Amino acid sequence: MSGRAPAALLPFVVLVYIGLLAPLVVVVAISFGPSEAFEFPPRGFTLHWFSEFFASKSFVDSFFRVSLMVGVLAAVLATLLGTAAAVALVRFRFFGREALETFFLLPLLVPEILLGAALYLLYARLSVQASIWTLLWGHLVICTPYVIRSVTAGLIGMDPRLEEAAMSLGATRLQAFFRVSLPLLRSSLLSGAIFAFIISFSDINLALFLSGPESTSLPVHLFSQIQWQGDPTIAAASSLQIVIIGTLILVVQRIFRLRLMV
């Protein structure tokens, strides 16, 4: 067993993975099952719950108009904010750099449900109505650190002499950054943006407090449907989220170091 994982651990490891994946497998399975009563294993195969999903205005709205839209906006804006912050942290030396780095990490240390409650109380005090914007601002707080993390790693892994070479050949600092560094940072930028999207798309803790009646995100809609004992349309919507997130994680694993992101 020199150095390699001992084969004796394998059965245990497989069991743990079964437990880890069981809820997702069950959700996907019942979304294709004919029974209305969350029957697992399903007896038969139907796409009925997916057509129910697309026929339901509340599901379609929460999925596409709220969650997908907020997720994409959050990914774009977080990438802009996070890239700028990461460049500042890696490429410059200034007083308080480490403190600023810790400050930028703070959103990951505060429990999301409490951040949601705190933002709700602030919006309430200022009489700000809940909308997709209140949700988006909240999501940007928690999404941006993932971009900072991936772009920081990308910048540290890059040879700064490349930019210097470009500058010595007559490029300005901005040109050197946009023409040389940015293309090299492609995969860390994309990974950061993907993670920002996923964090926003699957968030429920902030959304429970920041979603309004017109801006119910998919996870919040699922939460209330589960509480009111809905039908397997819940499972169909969940399966769609699982497929989207699974695919995006595969992309990140292909182009970047997945472990760095979590």
Added chain:
Amino acid sequence: MSIQATSASLAAEPRPTYGAKARPVWALLASPYALFLLVLLIVPFANVAFFSVHSYSPTKILLPELTFDNYRKLFDLYYLRLFGRTLRLGLITTVVCVLLGYPLAYFLARARPRVLAIGLFLLIMPLMVSTVIRVFGWIVILGRKGLVNQALVGLGLEPVKLLYTETAVVIGLVNIFLPFMVLPLMASIERIPPSLEEAAQNLGATWHQTFARVILPLSVPGLISGCLLVYSISISAFVTPALLGNSRERMAAQQIYDEVLVSFNWPSASSLALALVALTLVLMFWALFATRRAGRRERAA
């Protein structure tokens, strides 16, 4: 979603390309997000602190006089029980995560690259799917006619009530937070050269001795940060206890949710939220500095 405090990149030394004489471009670059955090993280919690020292009024948002009653109230029997239950469930979750997560972390740390890639994908993918979906899966599995009870009946046993019990809450929490235990542990085990294990075995150590005297002591930094992470995240869990637990045996975050959105007692919710956030931050910073210190020692060695 949450944090892993082991991001080695952020602890690394900067490699500046621009000299000190450069204009403070960094301030221009860093200020948008810094302002964002100021307005949407610091100010909200300052507002929470403000609420927490004022009295509740059913007619106004709050009364003007200062009071510490909201904090005194946290020592009432009801709240002490709430904290006790929350901290106890967090502790059980953490212990179960260590027991399940350690072998998994060791396996992954010593796995071939291809196995590792599959293992990491299967670990991280479920972590990123919304909590509410994973909890929904457990409702189906643990329900009255769920998978577990079908199996029990199939074996000729009595079905058991699992859903809406503390057991269900712990199962859900372990399922959701296990990756936060495995990832830091794995990082720490990977740094132990396999040659150390071989040396111990060549010198006649049994597998148990090798584990207890070599692997376990050297993986303590990962173990500490994994435990702190899982513990601090599970004590603020909301969705899992709300959907899998009993409504009379709530956890702290459920109480906060109800006081904010149902009973509108914002001052009371604020003192509770501030107490919970303070506890979490202490644990999280401990985890963060533990990993940073381990990382520095590593580089120094």
